[in-house]
Amino acid sequence: MAAIELNGVTKRFEDDDGVFETLQLSSTPSVTAVNDLSFSVAEGEVFGFLGPNGAGKSTTINMLLDFVRPTEGTIRVLGHDAQAESVAVRRRTGVLPEGYDVYDRLTGREHVEFAIQSKEADDDPDELLSRVGLDPEDAGRRAGGYSKGMTQRLALAMALAGSPDLLILDEPSSGLDPAGAREMREIVRAEAERGATVFFSSHVLGQVEAVCDRVGIMRNGELIAEDSIRGLRSRIGTDSVLRLDVDGNADLAAVRNVEGVSSVDADGERLAVSCTDDAKTSVIEAIEASGATVADFETDTASLEDIFIAYTEGGKTTEETEVSA
Amino acid sequence: MTVESVARKDFRDALRSRWLIGLTLFFALLIGGSTALFYGVLLKGAGANSETLFGLTTAPGGLFSFSYAGMLGFVLALIALVTAHGSLIDERESGTIKLLLSLPNSRRDVVFGKLVGRTLVVLVSMLVGFVIAMFAMLFLGGQVMFASYAGQVALSGLLATSFVSIGIWLSATSTSQRQALFGTFGLYFIFAVLWSTVATGVPRVVNWAMDQLGLGTLSMTQVIEMRLFIKYLNPLRAYETLVAELYGPAVAARLFKASLGERLTIKGVFEESLPFYFNGWFILAILLAWIVVPPILGYLSFRKADL
Incomplete structure (x- = not known):
């Protein structure tokens, strides 16, 4: 069974329809935040939900949690309808929402106790708090005085209460320093090892690369790619850029003919060859065979960041990539 | 939970x-x-x-x-x-x-x-x-x-x-x-503040509309009853008249703060028979409805x- 399953989900935000707004004659045009979105996340999977700000990630997550309702389509989470059976979903889900705030007057520990009570769990609040790196002194203080990073740790502790089957984390690393972000990843990994499904969003690739089994990339309310990190890499087609300083005239046509080479750019005696990892040796051999010598070379591995930018900013590779769902 | x-x-x-x-x-x-x-x-x-x-x-x-x-x-x-x-x-x-x-x-x-x-x-x-x-x-x-x-x-x-x-x-x-x-x-x-204006205004509008439609007009008693009924739809007034009923008879409580004209017209009618919608229990039900609805x-x- 899939932990999360979306089917043709669309969310349009119409203008507000509060009692008072209906009296006003102004109307704002509706905005389509999510458009015909379908994908699923398997049980036990760590799924990274990527995309630039405003791509529809949070709206999607808010629909999983029934904070907002889809205009069209169906959503099932842990086998329950996300709208009709939202409480059942949230009983087994730990959530780190986006755009939340803590109760200023309750202490950190009271927040965690409230989460434990609500989930009818029997965790030790101090254990959860130390797990997310909130020291006991801070845990006893009112959360109103917390920094963004401490608030984020507190919310994560609340999410972990009751050993949920599913963790939904919306931009979990925001507000955390690099060390905090690393601890966050370690917690995600530990939860996945325990058997939990983890669904988390990020606009920072580095957070995702190390922990995700699979990623989905959102742009303008649509899922434009869904694959493993390796799959995404290979789909971009170019794994590495080989930069070479060449003495003499290399036969560029011969280099282009090497299997696995996708492009060759020459700038005087400097060549930049985009190719797969396996093709590197053949490229150097082809250059030397044409009578030139390779004085020096270096390899740039295409980072996930490059892939991400290629997808989300609509480079030529994006146009060629079919969306798989 | x-x-x-x-x-x-x-x-x-x-x-x-x-x-x-x-x-x-x-x-x-x-x-x-x-x-x-x-x-x-x-x-x-x-x-x-x-x-x-x-x-x-x-x-x-x-x-x-x-x-x-x-x-x-x-x-x-x-x-x-x-x-x-x-x-x-x-x-x-x-x-x-x-x-x-x-x-x-x-x-x-x-x-x-x-x-x-x-x-x-x-x-x-x-x-x-x-x-x-x-x-x-x-x-x-x-x-x-x-x-x-x-x-x-x-x-x-x-x-x-x-x-x-x-x-x-x-x-x-x-x-x-x-x-x-x-x-x-x-x-x-x-x-x-505004409620008494509403309570006075509605019967007038009704009266005017009925007159326009050739249905005749409301009697003085009907006008006052309508006014009182609307008055007690207000939880504040319902509370006040219910409290008054604790200290005196129901008719007096319903005419609590009523004008002299209202009193003269309706007191006799009420003393003869208090309509059920001016009964204390009915007014209490209105107050309870404001809690539930x-x-x-x-x-x-x-x-x-x-x-």
């Missing part, structure tokens, strides 16, 4: 914010203080009982019209609205609602938990005021008529609860704090809202 856990957290929050303490002090001074002043200074040693003040309808000496229940009703309604109007919208605007709804709480739990929490805050502080007033009377030699006093406390509790309900409704329906605030003051103004409407709107 449940209505109860939301209510408990909300109540604790009111404790922390000192709102509960502040309200308690306020009611101690208002109810307890006014009682102490009345029995200790104004009616010192006159052998008064609790009905002398709480059943009071004119100031001692008859200088101006004053009803204790009327005064208390205005204050309770305002306090209840102020206490409740932010309950949901504040959490929505700050984002704490997302934390609350990330946990297994349903939106119903949140609305009704808030209702229970805020109602308790108002009731507890109000009760402290009434208990202090009771001891003040006993201490100052006034006799406490327990039946009517308990009735007064209970009705005051119902009135306060109805305005907490109305506040919850506003809070659940609003999409911004500004809206909830304007709605609160607007509604308070309608109930406290608004939070349900609020929930129905909040249930559909995108947070």
